[in-house]
Amino acid sequence: MLIGAHALVFSGSFEQAGLTKAIEKTKQAGFDLIEIPLMDPYHFDRMLAARLLKDNDLAVSASLGLSAGTDLTSDDPSVVAAGERLLEECIDIVHAMGGSNLCGVIYSAMKKYMAPATLAGRASSAQALSRLASRAEDLGIRLSLEVVNRYETNVMNTGRQALEFLDQVGHTNVSVHLDTYHMNIEESDQYTPVLDVGDRLGYVHIGESHRGYLGSGTVDFGSFFRGLARNGYDGPVVFESFSSAVVNEDLSRMLGIWRNLWDDSDDLAAHANQFIRGQLRAVESIGLH
Numbered sequence: 001m002l003i004g005a006h007a008l009v010f011s012g013s014f015e016q017a018g019l020t021k022a023i024e025k026t027k028q029a030g031f032d033l034i035e036i037p038l039m040d041p042y043h044f045d046r047m048l049a050a051r052l053l054k055d056n057d058l059a060v061s062a063s064l065g066l067s068a069g070t071d072l073t074s075d076d077p078s079v080v081a082a083g084e085r086l087l088e089e090c091i092d093i094v095h096a097m098g099g100s101n102l103c104g105v106i107y108s109a110m111k112k113y114m115a116p117a118t119l120a121g122r123a124s125s126a127q128a129l130s131r132l133a134s135r136a137e138d139l140g141i142r143l144s145l146e147v148v149n150r151y152e153t154n155v156m157n158t159g160r161q162a163l164e165f166l167d168q169v170g171h172t173n174v175s176v177h178l179d180t181y182h183m184n185i186e187e188s189d190q191y192t193p194v195l196d197v198g199d200r201l202g203y204v205h206i207g208e209s210h211r212g213y214l215g216s217g218t219v220d221f222g223s224f225f226r227g228l229a230r231n232g233y234d235g236p237v238v239f240e241s242f243s244s245a246v247v248n249e250d251l252s253r254m255l256g257i258w259r260n261l262w263d264d265s266d267d268l269a270a271h272a273n274q275f276i277r278g279q280l281r282a283v284e285s286i287g288l289h
């Protein structure tokens, strides 16, 4: 099991200086993996990233949220084509970096929709993802669809909705990505959805209710980690946190990061690494009871 941190804990930009800082500091905080947001894949230096990851002996994954111009649920075929093209580029980047996971809101735009998703929009997205999954599978890369709250997509807000959508995609290389921050808004609890999703869970984000220090909000982490243990989950577990102390213009605005919840990335990350490993160690012991 790889324990990771989202790169935005350390840097809001991913040119050479930002990427170097994020990778070195993720390693120093004790993590096994860094999740790099690919909000602008056409300007991302994959070979530099691959070299820095190797130098620091760190595993990698990538994530993104699509935009209105690359929305796979759009009724404009040129927008869907742009989204598919963008995700193909992201899959190639993950491959070049030596990663095996691409996740996030990769099935719709990450934005507040003003109407429910349409049947045609869902079908369009599912078909595009099925094609992308074949390409990803050839490269040994898994696609995981992040279930997010109602203000960030209209396609899936719960784990069970994600399973319905996965059936529509119809590809074993596509799985569910759960995030405790979003679950805390939309789900009945933190345990049942993990069991409902079962072996179709492919990726996990660990975020607090306000996206700050783990343990300082209302997320019931004990139940969530018990669910992972009950399922024998062995995929990536990645810490995600945002503060106005580290800003990426696109992502911070989209996610509504207006407040300063922390200003010391190193302390936040070291704490999160210990918190996650502690929770996993505790639930592992349940097997002995």
Ligand code: MN
Residues within 6 Å of the ligand: 146, 179, 205, 207, 240
């Ligand atoms: Mn997340």
